[in-house]
Amino acid sequence: MKKKFILAALVVTLGSTAGTVSTQDVLTGDTRLACEAILCLSSGTRPRECTPSLSRYFSISYRKLSDTIRGRLNFLKLCPVANQTPEMQSLVSAISRGAGRCDAASMNSTLVMWRGSYDDGTTYISNQMPDYCAAYTGHAYTDFSSSGTLPRYVGTPERGGYWVEARGYDHALAEYSERIRREDEERRRQSWLN
Template sequence: MDTQHVVAGAACAILSTLCLPSAAQAPAILEGDTRLACEAIMCLATSQRPHECNLAILRYLSIVGKKPGETVQARAAFLNKCPAGSQTPAMQSFVASIANGAGRCDAASINQANRETSPVEVGDGVRISISNVLPSYCDAYMNHAYTGGTIALPRYVGRQDRGGYWVEAAQYEQALSEYNHRIRQEDANALLSSGTQSLPTSRWQR
């Protein structure tokens, strides 16, 4: 399937609702949250967003509940104010994926959500690491047919057992270089501390 046509079809469905016929068949332009909801759906379908998207996205991101689940529900309710959001099963699933993913799938949010703890080998402490598995709600949103692969997925740098973490795609090369430098330093320090030259140097390969 041509993803450009899929995304274009979603945009057309939303655009068609921005100006609806009234009872007298005169165009009735959507306003307020209804219009912002439609604009938010279009704008959150891609990472290439013109400045005209700012107001709608700010309105969407301003919706925050006391718990993550409440935030998702409230954002979904806002997006569903757009008539196009419930027109087809495909649009319904897209709106749900946005509410679950948009605003929760940047690298910083994933690093926070993917924190894991495990016991250390010695003592009573715990080791904190960041899982290298992309959350399912991020995969559903960023790889939805209506995004057409236009949203850049954050990328994981390194290994989970060596302090790996998520970064935005545009920052990956620099972050990988810094990570490899840190690993080389850690391994060199371990060699000096152990007094042996048998410990291999680790390097994360792309």
């Protein structure tokens, strides 16, 4: 509830900023898209109206990740409210670092770890959300936890756990549990044979 109130305050702030200019000076172009992107990326649910601003935001891409993050941050800073308060500055910074990198697919590909020796080891997917994702999804001005859109981890790293989108968690957990049950059953069968 608190986060919904904060998002509403953000909308009011954006509206009041736009309301102080004459009708000829209404936010347009990249300035408007930057403000819309801040609103759209502050929530885990994204309506169709977010498509133009999110397309513009995610089109900012460079060879180096650090350059992409900097470019996206500079784009978001085009919004007049982006620097109004320390909280808004930290939101814009968190969005630029986390948006597009904290979904289940991204975390499953970037959180792959190696356990064991060089010749004999295995990979697994860490169940620890990266700091930049925690800063983004847990920011006071975002609404991921209460909207039920925060990616969730299924299982344990040692047994092939992985990240899924919140809406698919129950199904993924059931599949994972069934796989673990079959693996345990096979291990027990093999131990009886030996």
